[in-house]
Amino acid sequence: LAQYGDDDDDECGNETKRVGQGSASATFRSTGVVAAPEIDTAGLALTENKVVRVGESLRFQDPSRRVVYENLKYDELYAPLAGPSRAHESSNYYSNASGSSSGQKNHPLGYVQATHVSRFNFDKQFQDFHSSGRAEDPGGGKRNVAFVGANDRKRPKKITKTLEEKEVPAGEEEEEADPFEWRGSKTPWKERTWEAAEYTEEQKKLIEEEKEKKKEEVAVPAEKREDKSFFHGKAERDYAGRSWVEPPKHLKKENDHCYVPKRCIHTWSGHSKGVNAIRFFPESGHLLLSAGLDSKVKIWDVSNTGKCMRTYLGHEKGVRDICFTNDGRKFVSTGYDRNIKLWDTETGQVIRTLSSGKMLGYCVKFHPDEDKQNLVLCGCSDKKIYQFDTETGDIVQEYNEHLGAVNSITFVDENRRFVSSSDDKSLRVWDFGIPVQIKYIADPSMHSMPSVAAHPDGSYIVGQSLDNTIVIYSTKEKFKMNRKRTFRGHNNAGYACQVNFSPDGRFVISGDGEGRCFFWDWKTSRVFRKMKCHTGVCMGAEWHPLETSKVATCGWDGLIKYWD
Numbered sequence: 116l117a118q119y120g121d122d123d124d125d126e127c128g129n130e131t132k133r134v135g136q137g138s139a140s141a142t143f144r145s146t147g148v149v150a151a152p153e154i155d156t157a158g159l160a161l162t163e164n165k166v167v168r169v170g171e172s173l174r175f176q177d178p179s180r181r182v183v184y185e186n187l188k189y190d191e192l193y194a195p196l197a198g199p200s201r202a203h204e205s206s207n208y209y210s211n212a213s214g215s216s217s218g219q220k221n222h223p224l225g226y227v228q229a230t231h232v233s234r235f236n237f238d239k240q241f242q243d244f245h246s247s248g249r250a251e252d253p254g255g256g257k258r259n260v261a262f263v264g265a266n267d268r269k270r271p272k273k274i275t276k277t278l279e280e281k282e283v284p285a286g287e288e289e290e291e292a293d294p295f296e297w298r299g300s301k302t303p304w305k306e307r308t309w310e311a312a313e314y315t316e317e318q319k320k321l322i323e324e325e326k327e328k329k330k331e332e333v334a335v336p337a338e339k340r341e342d343k344s345f346f347h348g349k350a351e352r353d354y355a356g357r358s359w360v361e362p363p364k365h366l367k368k369e370n371d372h373c374y375v376p377k378r379c380i381h382t383w384s385g386h387s388k389g390v391n392a393i394r395f396f397p398e399s400g401h402l403l404l405s406a407g408l409d410s411k412v413k414i415w416d417v418s419n420t421g422k423c424m425r426t427y428l429g430h431e432k433g434v435r436d437i438c439f440t441n442d443g444r445k446f447v448s449t450g451y452d453r454n455i456k457l458w459d460t461e462t463g464q465v466i467r468t469l470s471s472g473k474m475l476g477y478c479v480k481f482h483p484d485e486d487k488q489n490l491v492l493c494g495c496s497d498k499k500i501y502q503f504d505t506e507t508g509d510i511v512q513e514y515n516e517h518l519g520a521v522n523s524i525t526f527v528d529e530n531r532r533f534v535s536s537s538d539d540k541s542l543r544v545w546d547f548g549i550p551v552q553i554k555y556i557a558d559p560s561m562h563s564m565p566s567v568a569a570h571p572d573g574s575y576i577v578g579q580s581l582d583n584t585i586v587i588y589s590t591k592e593k594f595k596m597n598r599k600r601t602f603r604g605h606n607n608a609g610y611a612c613q614v615n616f617s618p619d620g621r622f623v624i625s626g627d628g629e630g631r632c633f634f635w636d637w638k639t640s641r642v643f644r645k646m647k648c649h650t651g652v653c654m655g656a657e658w659h660p661l662e663t664s665k666v667a668t669c670g671w672d673g674l675i676k677y678w679d
Contacts, residue, residue: 342429342456344463347422351461360443360461362399363418366661373617374664375634375644376678383415385423389671392436392613393655396443400660403667404446405675408433412448414460417659417667417677425463429456438479440488447491447505449476455493457505469493469503480524480533482547492533494521500535502548514550516543522611523567525576527590534576534594536564542578544594554594565611571620579614583607585625585635602635604642613655618663626653632668632678648676 159166178196221227244250314322351359386407396402401418412427412434430450439446445466449455455469455476470476475496482490490511491503500521502512519538526533527544532553535543540561544554564578569590575597576588585602589595605612605627614625622643623635630649635642649670659665666678 342465344425344427344458346425346463348416348420348424358461359424360402362396362401366399366401366418368661368663370663371619372663373619373621373658375622376646376664376666378679379648379676380665380679381421381677383421383423383675383677384673385413385415385426386411386673386675388433389651389654389673390669390675391434391654393657393667393669393675394437394439394446395657395660395667397439397441398443398660400662402443403657403675404437404439405669406434406437406448407673408671410434410450410452412437412458415675427458427463429458429465430454435476436478438481438491440481441483441485442488445505447479447481449479449493451475455479455491455503457491467505467508469505469508470501474499474501477520478523480526483526483530492524494524494535494537496520498537500524500545512548512550514545514552516550516552517541519563522563522565525567525569527569527573527576529573534567534590536567536578538563542567542588542594556588556594556596558596566613568614568616570616571618577602577614577616577623579607579612579625581608585614585623600640602633602640604635604645605631605633610652610654612653615656615658617658618660622658624656624658624666626656626668626670628652630670630672632656632666646678648678649674 159168240250348359353359383403383405386405386409388408390405390407392406394404395417396404401416402424403415403417405413405415407413410428410430410432412430413423414425414427416422416424427448430448430452431454432451434448434450437446437448439460444460445457446460447455447457447469453470453472453475455474457466457469458464459466469491470493474493476493477496478494480492481488482492489505491505493501493503495501498515498517498519498521500514500517501510502514503509504511514535517535517537517539518541521535521537523536524533525535526547530547532544532546535545537543540557540563542554542556542564543552544556545552562581564580564586566579567576569576574590576590578586578588580586583603583606587597587600589597602623602625605625606629607625607627610628612626612628614623616623616637621637623637624632625635626632626648630647630651630653632646632648632653633642634644648668649672651671653668653670655669657667659667664679667675668678669675
């Protein structure tokens with residue numbers, strides 16, 4: 116230590132001795148100038164190049180640390196995890212903890228990880244930034260709020276006016292701060308005034324061209340499809356001069372007892388899209404009429420060749436429903452093109468168009484009586500049932516009580532009344548020709564019934580309910596629902612699958628949404644048999660009127676199958 120000292124130290128020591136012998140003022144003058152004064156920094160912290168109090172900002176800690184060398188708050192220790200999961204690892208964003216590369220960059224600036232931001236907070240900051248030029252800094256703490264772009268963007272004039280301090284005249288009290296005042300209005304529901312931007316010359320030209328195109332489209336009406344048909348058979352008349360529509364003489368009903376089919380014996384594939392409905396030729400059943408979503412109506416030979424006999428082209432969109440007259444010489448069709456057409460089955464000509472583009476018919480039905488074959492009922496999407504006279508083409512009656520689209524029409528009580536079902540989840544009973552309902556059937560537990568069928572003896576009707584059940588109603592005066600008997604097992608929710616009876620009334624038949632066909636026993640309400648018939652939805656199922664063991668089904672796979 117003695118060697119460590121030098122002469123300068125000795126001189127300084129001698130000087131201090133001399134100063135100590137002098138007065139106090141001399142001692143003060145000899146003291147050196149201190150450049151950094153002492154400051155009490157307790158309770159202060161440096162965050163983002165600013166000195167703030169410790170309580171004003173939170174320090175987010177690395178959750179993987181196990182040793183902490185300072186006293187932390189409860190909020191800091193138990194704060195939820197936030198930010199990227201690799202923030203405390205290596206400085207290289209796309210490397211793992213050991214420093215080795217874990218993959219290529221997924222962003223030009225490095226490795227980006229997804230984090231969760233609530234939709235409400237994101238929309239709020241997005242709208243604030245685009246309206247006032249301010250947005251909360253996502254990197255800031257909970258209490259230390261910073262803003263992005265506050266100094267870069269200019270505030271709108273409306274906002275700058277409201278933010279300026281207003282001079283309060285003498286004698287008037289200062290109003291309380293309105294939280295909505297910064298938006299430029301005193302109340303949140305005041306309408307804003309926006310200045311319309313002017314279009315450029317190019318935009319004006321484009322707008323004028325579009326207007327001219329629309330005028331041309333309106334001026335030139337769309338070409339309607341011509342009503343025509345094609346005959347696919349060998350000859351329309353045989354050697355004896357009989358028409359191809361006439362039933363063969365050898366067809367007779369051999370047995371009144373119906374049997375459930377087991378296997379598919381024939382498949383018709385003529386429709387390019389799904390088949391919505393099928394109808395057998397009345398009484399004989401030697402022909403089968405089909406309505407397809409490809410806007411075509413086809414009629415097939417069932418008893419002899421099994422081929423398509425005629426195709427009827429008249430609808431521009433899919434065909435919804437079809438119905439024969441009692442003799443089968445005519446049929447009516449309704450489609451999604453809002454047309455209802457009356458066809459001649461033999462020649463394929465359109466006898467009359469009952470409604471051209473006015474109403475969307477969901478179901479059509481001829482009156483079953485022989486003396487009223489000129490009357491057609493059509494349930495439409497406009498909540499009405501229209502009664503047409505096919506001889507004149509006029510609407511002779513309107514039934515307007517439903518609150519939704521009408522889905523089905525079923526005649527009961529010796530054809531003096533009919534029951535209609537609708538999307539309003541109700542059944543309504545009408546006297547034919549009188550537009551006043553005589554019975555209104557509705558219940559909170561009821562569902563919409565897109566298809567209704569009557570029992571052959573006329574004492575009951577069944578409805579295809581959209582809660583995967585088939586319900587039974589009595590056709591007597593009270594039209595009561597039989598809650599003890601319900602047919603279940605199929606899955607038809609969302610589809611207007613048709614329900615039908617066997618000719619002897621012993622079986623109930625229906626398709627479902629999975630392409631299956633179900634047969635229920637009428638007395639026991641149990642599933643007698645179910646078959647996988649189609650790949651798509653099985654829409655329709657019809658029992659042959661004479662051959663009591665044969666059934667035809669159709670589906671949205673475009674096929675019609677014949678079962679025995």
